[in-house]
Amino acid sequence: MTSASSSAVLPAYRVHSSSVHGNGVFAERDIEPGERIIEYAGREISWDEAQRRAEVSGAPHNHTFFFSLANGNVVDGGDHGNEARFINHSCEPNCEAIEEEDGRIFIYALHAIKQDEELNYSYPLIYEGRHTPAIKKAFACRCGAPTCSGTMLAPKPRKRKPRAQPQLPVEPIPGAAAARHPEPVAAH
Numbered sequence: 001m002t003s004a005s006s007s008a009v010l011p012a013y014r015v016h017s018s019s020v021h022g023n024g025v026f027a028e029r030d031i032e033p034g035e036r037i038i039e040y041a042g043r044e045i046s047w048d049e050a051q052r053r054a055e056v057s058g059a060p061h062n063h064t065f066f067f068s069l070a071n072g073n074v075v076d077g078g079d080h081g082n083e084a085r086f087i088n089h090s091c092e093p094n095c096e097a098i099e100e101e102d103g104r105i106f107i108y109a110l111h112a113i114k115q116d117e118e119l120n121y122s123y124p125l126i127y128e129g130r131h132t133p134a135i136k137k138a139f140a141c142r143c144g145a146p147t148c149s150g151t152m153l154a155p156k157p158r159k160r161k162p163r164a165q166p167q168l169p170v171e172p173i174p175g176a177a178a179a180r181h182p183e184p185v186a187a188h
């Protein structure tokens, strides 16, 4: 479906503090089912570069700004990213992230969203290291959904799905004093 009006309408979202965590992204107006809301912007970097950046930052929370792409690269929402990086996780999301054929990631409405509703999507984090109690605590989910799984960590995957999905590095996270969700680190 094409939408000639998509660039003409008001922005569908705004950022302000969330009761779930830190900043969140909220519907500025009613949003149609299937509407493309915002690009998950950021610089496309290699996985090696993503690992290097993670080590430099010294904290795991940055990693949730990383979205893996089908081509093996990563979009770093903390580098030339936009408001999309503030979208919180929910176990019952109203949005989803889809990687398009050109490798760009967009956030779409899964169903109709009312004005002022918080936007969220499910981003089970792939963490291939041991899911220790500290790791589980660091990535506990408090989305409040009746079906909340209590964690943002994906079960150990048997195979990768070819869809946009944030990843954590394979190394154990040092310290484990991490926030469960990215705090905004730098505007640009």
Ligand SMILES: [Zn+2]
Pocket: 090, 091, 092, 141, 142, 143, 144, 145, 147, 148, 149, 150, 151
């Ligand atoms: Zn949850």
